[in-house]
Amino acid sequence: MLIVGEKINTSIKKISQAVESGDSAFIAQVAQQQVAAGADFVDVNAGTFVEKEVDYLPWLVKTVQSSIDIPLCLDSANPEALIKALEFHKGEPMVNSISLEEERFHSLLPVITAHSCKVVALCMAQTGMPTAADDRVSVASELIERLTSAGIALEAIYVDPLVQPVAVDVGMGSAVLQAIPTIMERFPGVNTICGLSNISYGLPARRLVNRNFLTLAIAHGLSAAILDPTEKHLMSNLLATQMLLGQDEYCSDYIKAYQGGSIEDN
Amino acid sequence: MLIVGEKINTSIKKISQAVESGDSAFIAQVAQQQVAAGADFVDVNAGTFVEKEVDYLPWLVKTVQSSIDIPLCLDSANPEALIKALEFHKGEPMVNSISLEEERFHSLLPVITAHSCKVVALCMAQTGMPTAADDRVSVASELIERLTSAGIALEAIYVDPLVQPVAVDVGMGSAVLQAIPTIMERFPGVNTICGLSNISYGLPARRLVNRNFLTLAIAHGLSAAILDPTEKHLMSNLLATQMLLGQDEYCSDYIKAYQGGSIEDN
Numbered sequence: 001m002l003i004v005g006e007k008i009n010t011s012i013k014k015i016s017q018a019v020e021s022g023d024s025a026f027i028a029q030v031a032q033q034q035v036a037a038g039a040d041f042v043d044v045n046a047g048t049f050v051e052k053e054v055d056y057l058p059w060l061v062k063t064v065q066s067s068i069d070i071p072l073c074l075d076s077a078n079p080e081a082l083i084k085a086l087e088f089h090k091g092e093p094m095v096n097s098i099s100l101e102e103e104r105f106h107s108l109l110p111v112i113t114a115h116s117c118k119v120v121a122l123c124m125a126q127t128g129m130p131t132a133a134d135d136r137v138s139v140a141s142e143l144i145e146r147l148t149s150a151g152i153a154l155e156a157i158y159v160d161p162l163v164q165p166v167a168v169d170v171g172m173g174s175a176v177l178q179a180i181p182t183i184m185e186r187f188p189g190v191n192t193i194c195g196l197s198n199i200s201y202g203l204p205a206r207r208l209v210n211r212n213f214l215t216l217a218i219a220h221g222l223s224a225a226i227l228d229p230t231e232k233h234l235m236s237n238l239l240a241t242q243m244l245l246g247q248d249e250y251c252s253d254y255i256k257a258y259q260g261g262s263i264e265d266n
Numbered sequence: 267m268l269i270v271g272e273k274i275n276t277s278i279k280k281i282s283q284a285v286e287s288g289d290s291a292f293i294a295q296v297a298q299q300q301v302a303a304g305a306d307f308v309d310v311n312a313g314t315f316v317e318k319e320v321d322y323l324p325w326l327v328k329t330v331q332s333s334i335d336i337p338l339c340l341d342s343a344n345p346e347a348l349i350k351a352l353e354f355h356k357g358e359p360m361v362n363s364i365s366l367e368e369e370r371f372h373s374l375l376p377v378i379t380a381h382s383c384k385v386v387a388l389c390m391a392q393t394g395m396p397t398a399a400d401d402r403v404s405v406a407s408e409l410i411e412r413l414t415s416a417g418i419a420l421e422a423i424y425v426d427p428l429v430q431p432v433a434v435d436v437g438m439g440s441a442v443l444q445a446i447p448t449i450m451e452r453f454p455g456v457n458t459i460c461g462l463s464n465i466s467y468g469l470p471a472r473r474l475v476n477r478n479f480l481t482l483a484i485a486h487g488l489s490a491a492i493l494d495p496t497e498k499h500l501m502s503n504l505l506a507t508q509m510l511l512g513q514d515e516y517c518s519d520y521i522k523a524y525q526g527g528s529i530e531d532n
Binding site: 174207265266 | 432475532
């Protein structure tokens with residue numbers, strides 16, 4: 001299970017302020033906390049700045065990678081910002097995200113084929129958002145086929161089935177949960193990834209809903225998740241779930257996390 | 267999802283003391299709390315008393331059913347205690363449990379065929395406890411075939427796949443999780459049930475492990491669980507999970523529980 005830390009996103013006010021004021025110490029601290037909590041990748045997103053994204057995204061890459069030595073998830077739909085950010089990135093990044101929307105697909109494809117990177121393939125069609133599991137599988141299949149035809153390895157692709165709120169349609173949870181194994185079985189070697197928080201939009205006690213959704217998604221084979229690794233209840237669920245599915249030999253990761261004070265049981 | 271409240275068990279000191287002293291008010295209170303928290307059945311177990319079980323189990327049935335109007339789960343391997351308890355029981359009880367152990371099977375079969383009841387069929391073989399999923403499926407299959415041959419309806423059978431600690435063998439979680447849908451697909455109409463707490467035996471933060479196991483078991487199709495319905499975190503997980511699996515139309519059970527103060531999100 002690959003964990004992408006989601007906290008460096010300018011839609012969060014403190015991050016936005018730090019980016020605008022060039023507060024590299026604060027950004028570095030948020031990055032380090034996520035790595036300490038178990039992040040394998042750190043997501044950087046400056047999308048709220050629109051025009052300035054092309055300057056801020058590369059600045060985030062430099063700032064974060066001068067404080068930690070793991071790769072980043074470059075979270076942008078702006079090819080120009082991505083090209084500049086990739087210039088500064090050390091190691092193999094993840095690019096988040098390409099989709100079947102024509103403009104986005106054609107503008108990002110040359111960017112991701114010009115670099116060795118992992119790529120998030122979002123199940124968004126030209127015609128709109130998917131609803132049923134089948135829609136997700138068919139959008140994913142077309143995306144995977146177009147990406148592999150362009151020379152991208154299946155193993156480098158992380159399909160995001162596009163999580164939507166259960167409060168809007170109670171079938172939205174099952175739709176994603178069914179799509180995950182179907183896509184992974186149809187294209188052996190491909191990965192799946194998702195964010196969690198959309199699932200609980202409009203509901204009370206959202207973190208409870210998000211962490212149960214994570215448990216269910218892991219049980220359905222999810223390869224990676226975009227989440228806040230410093231949220232102790234969420235990471236406790238993740239570790240307990242992996243153990244219960246037999247993915248933690250001798251329960252050693254779980255017990256080590258408990259001994260390190262990272263397990264929350266109240 | 268059928269919930270069997272597990273709190274009236276003489277292995278718990280306060281229950282044992284109340285049973286010995288005939289404190290019917292305390293027993294009634296524990297029963298009522300479980301019903302208020304969502305129990306569909308209330309388990310009664312006086313097994314620690316061995317010889318006196320034959321008096322205490324019927325007393326528990328009378329005492330509990332004079333305070334609540336739902337059926338009980340008569341939790342005993344003692345046919346004499348069960349026969350006496352069944353005399354006093356109102357409605358259709360659940361009997362917990364028969365198994366493939368020869369003596370137990372032959373002594374309990376006449377008891378459960380003489381009454382209209384649901385029956386827990388524990389995956390314990392004459393030769394010992396199952397380890398892999400396949401062992402559970404084969405013990406379950408033999409038990410189901412013998413019970414249905416004796417005239418018990420598939421729908422009245424609740425197979426307990428016998429939860430064992432992941433701390434002993436990290437495959438014990440998956441073994442149960444795989445056995446649940448396999449048994450239910452092989453015998454359409456049959457139910458599954460399990461207790462949770464054995465899964466976390468020997469581990470720290472046991473309640474965290476138990477509630478994640480419940481989420482996983484529900485995702486694999488579990489029909490019923492023996493648990494403490496007054497444990498708020500556990501019931502919050504249960505409600506969130508059912509909603510995420512599309513089993514809670516308009517999210518109404520979840521939202522109602524939240525409004526009633528039953529959802530814990532910390």
